[in-house]
Amino acid sequence: MNRRLLLPCASAFALLISLTGCGQNGDGGIVIGEFASLTGKEATFGISSHEGTLLAIETLNAAGGVLGKKVELLTEDNQSKAGETSNVVNKLISKDGAVAVLGEVASSRSLEAAPICQQNGIPMVSPASTNPKVTETGDCIFRVCFIDPFQGTVMANFVTKSLKATKVAVFTDVKSDYSKGLAKFFKEGFIKNGGQIVAELDFNGGDKDFKAQLTAIKSATPDAVFVPGYYTDVALIAIQAKQLGLTIPLCGGDGWESQTLLDIGKDAVEGHYFSTHYASDAASPGVVAFVADYKKRFNGKVPDAMAALGYDSAMFLADAIKRAGSTDSKAIRDALAATKDFEAVTGKIAINAQRDAVKSAVILQVKDGKFKYLETVAP
Amino acid sequence: MDWLLQQLINGLALGSIYALIALGYTMVYGVLRFINFAHADVLMLGAYAAYFLAPAVSTVFPLPSLTGALIVTLLSVMICTGIGILIEFLAYRPLRQRPRLTVLITAIGVSLFIEFTCQHEAVFGADTKPFPQLLPVHDFNLGGLVIGSNDLVVVVTTLVMLAALWFIVQRTKMGTAMRAVSFNQQAAALMGININRIISFTFGLGSALAAIAGILYALKAPGIDPLMGVQPGLRAFIAAVLGGIGNLPGAALGGLLLGLLETFAGGISGLSNYRDGIAFAILILILLFKPAGLLGKATVEKV
Numbered sequence: 317m318n319r320r321l322l323l324p325c326a327s328a329f330a331l332l333i334s335l336t337g338c339g340q341n342g343d344g345g346i347v348i349g350e351f352a353s354l355t356g357k358e359a360t361f362g363i364s365s366h367e368g369t370l371l372a373i374e375t376l377n378a379a380g381g382v383l384g385k386k387v388e389l390l391t392e393d394n395q396s397k398a399g400e401t402s403n404v405v406n407k408l409i410s411k412d413g414a415v416a417v418l419g420e421v422a423s424s425r426s427l428e429a430a431p432i433c434q435q436n437g438i439p440m441v442s443p444a445s446t447n448p449k450v451t452e453t454g455d456c457i458f459r460v461c462f463i464d465p466f467q468g469t470v471m472a473n474f475v476t477k478s479l480k481a482t483k484v485a486v487f488t489d490v491k492s493d494y495s496k497g498l499a500k501f502f503k504e505g506f507i508k509n510g511g512q513i514v515a516e517l518d519f520n521g522g523d524k525d526f527k528a529q530l531t532a533i534k535s536a537t538p539d540a541v542f543v544p545g546y547y548t549d550v551a552l553i554a555i556q557a558k559q560l561g562l563t564i565p566l567c568g569g570d571g572w573e574s575q576t577l578l579d580i581g582k583d584a585v586e587g588h589y590f591s592t593h594y595a596s597d598a599a600s601p602g603v604v605a606f607v608a609d610y611k612k613r614f615n616g617k618v619p620d621a622m623a624a625l626g627y628d629s630a631m632f633l634a635d636a637i638k639r640a641g642s643t644d645s646k647a648i649r650d651a652l653a654a655t656k657d658f659e660a661v662t663g664k665i666a667i668n669a670q671r672d673a674v675k676s677a678v679i680l681q682v683k684d685g686k687f688k689y690l691e692t693v694a695p
Numbered sequence: 696m697d698w699l700l701q702q703l704i705n706g707l708a709l710g711s712i713y714a715l716i717a718l719g720y721t722m723v724y725g726v727l728r729f730i731n732f733a734h735a736d737v738l739m740l741g742a743y744a745a746y747f748l749a750p751a752v753s754t755v756f757p758l759p760s761l762t763g764a765l766i767v768t769l770l771s772v773m774i775c776t777g778i779g780i781l782i783e784f785l786a787y788r789p790l791r792q793r794p795r796l797t798v799l800i801t802a803i804g805v806s807l808f809i810e811f812t813c814q815h816e817a818v819f820g821a822d823t824k825p826f827p828q829l830l831p832v833h834d835f836n837l838g839g840l841v842i843g844s845n846d847l848v849v850v851v852t853t854l855v856m857l858a859a860l861w862f863i864v865q866r867t868k869m870g871t872a873m874r875a876v877s878f879n880q881q882a883a884a885l886m887g888i889n890i891n892r893i894i895s896f897t898f899g900l901g902s903a904l905a906a907i908a909g910i911l912y913a914l915k916a917p918g919i920d921p922l923m924g925v926q927p928g929l930r931a932f933i934a935a936v937l938g939g940i941g942n943l944p945g946a947a948l949g950g951l952l953l954g955l956l957e958t959f960a961g962g963i964s965g966l967s968n969y970r971d972g973i974a975f976a977i978l979i980l981i982l983l984f985k986p987a988g989l990l991g992k993a994t995v996e997k998v
Contacts, residue, residue: 355814355816355820355821355822356814356821356822357821357822357823357920359820359821359822360822395814395821396821490968515964516964516965517961517964517967518967518968518970519967520971522922522926523926524912524915524916524918524923524926524927525705525709525915525916525957525958527705527708527709527958528702528705528706528957528958528959528960528961528962528967528970529961529962529967531698531701531702531705531962532698532961532962532963532964532967534698534701535697535698535701536964548823548918548920551918552916552917552918555916555917556916559834559841559843560701560841561834561836561841576822576823576825576918579825580823580825580826580917580918582825
């Protein structure tokens with residue numbers, strides 16, 4: 317009975333809050349909810365984006381807050397698990413009275429939160445979920461990152477033009493919406509470029525043995541392999557590919573970018589390529605300032621793309637609240653939808669009719685145990 | 696043709712690990728007639744023990760080296776043996792006289808307890824940790840075929856362990872006592888066998904096997920997390936059933952078969968999505984025709 321009553325109750329409560337326009341707690345701050353994978357399989361993503369968000373909120377509050385009020389960030393951990401997200405998002409909206417929700421990196425879990433936010437009329441901004449379906453949920457759902465059709469096309473063009481590959485194998489994580497989406501758009505783009513997909517293999521995220529599939533890939537003699545997975549799986553895939561004597565480049569998407577990829581993969585991930593949102597060694601003034609601030613706040617740690625996007629998601633939301641001039645969820649939503657030319661760390665953002673960010677991507681290569689900036693691709 | 700042989704090698708290497716884990720399941724079952732579900736988690740603890748011990752050991756014996764690897768393994772085995780005996784003492788012994796189902800459910804509870812305690816930030820944390828390279832690695836290239844030294848180590852270790860276990864169970868006094876306990880606990884006790892000691896020994900031995908399997912598994916896929924034991928544990932349990940639970944060579948055979956099935960199913964372009972489905976469908980078929988497992992004896996239960 318609890319379950320059945322939970323959603324209507326939550327929506328009724330949230331409605332009450334938004335109607336009375338007091339989506340703030342006792343001390344008059346603006347409450348923003350955040351859900352992130354702070355522990356579990358994709359923890360490094362969640363921690364990075366959370367740290368970025370935290371830095372943004374602290375920066376905002378140091379400058380006097382938003383609309384003269386302090387911003388209060390309430391963070392919940394979903395442990396990188398399916399099912400946990402709906403619990404924490406319901407709590408953030410109905411119990412804590414968040415006026416907007418930020419989160420998360422993994423598309424599968426953002427897709428879990430999106431219907432809840434939509435139903436309650438609470439705007440949600442995902443920092444880094446690139447699967448197109450996330451914002452298709454409804455008009456309250458936004459993101460500050462590019463989407464997989466763009467990322468997939470960028471990689472398809474890179475593989476065709478820069479790597480001069482004509483035959484490519486695709487190795488997909490069938491457990492992840494992100495991986496399946498990215499693989500699909502890569503294939504479409506690559507075939508349009510005149511390329512040929514010579515093998516399509518699948519794995520389940522969390523698998524430890526990939527040699528069966530990699531042997532099949534090797535026997536198809538491709539020029540490159542597209543592996544749109546997350547970093548823990550990709551590291552093991554790279555190690556076992558190397559053991560099997562598969563020396564062709566592996567390519568992937570932003571799911572690769574994590575120190576853990578380098579820690580586990582070591583020399584096996586050297587020389588491989590992936591597309592992502594920003595490069596910390598880029599020279600633009602926004603990036604330089606952000607990297608400096610982040611290093612100062614988090615003991616010299618270099619911010620990765622997820623940290624930059626986490627920062628951008630909070631700044632983007634704050635910008636919309638300022639333009640809306642109120643903390644009414646509806647007004648915030650309208651302001652978010654009207655965003656044009658917002659100067660984010662990860663590049664200039666415009667929000668299109670699908671509530672996706674239109675912006676550029678960068679391609680990085682693993683070199684000498686570091687991620688090296690290679691090129692920027694405009695939308 | 697090359698790829699077929701390569702898949703055979705991949706399958707044997709994977710199957711050997713399943714076999715090694717299955718030996719632990721089947722041995723405990725053989726003596727106590729219950730499935731120790733915490734076996735897969737002791738495997739994980741073995742890998743973590745090695746992960747934490749490796750830096751300390753490498754100050755004396757630089758890693759990767761054979762001596763260093765052996766010492767790390769030995770220490771982890773000792774730790775896991777202790778843990779195995781402790782689990783039996785705390786969780787299973789008080790339930791010795793209860794119905795078997797009670798113990799079985801307790802075993803599931805112990806397994807979940809270990810998994811989720813270890814996922815806590817203050818213990819190991821849920822994120823994947825890079826497992827250190829313990830052994831020097833060399834890939835043997837035989838005209839297009841690649842055999843990794845780690846895979847050879849796995850196969851050899853499994854064979855050695857199978858032989859050692861068979862020897863312990865069939866040729867030593869302890870083994871005779873184990874078999875006696877497995878036949879009839881009360882009668883064994885009347886013959887002057889210390890039941891508690893035999894059962895502790897069985898759990899210690901099973902956990903030692905789990906620790907070795909955990910380290911070998913982590914060498915194969917050097918990213919470890921607190922849930923790393925779940926998947927191979929489940930497979931090994933099924934391998935043990937397939938081979939005829941309680942039967943040592945059967946467990947090894949079941950493990951190898953499962954590894955090969957999974958590898959061949961996983962290597963088919965477009966079908967790799969269904970790798971587990973294909974492998975398990977075949978297993979169900981086998982069990983339909985041989986319900987007691989490949990090498991198991993069909994027993995008639997008297998009511």
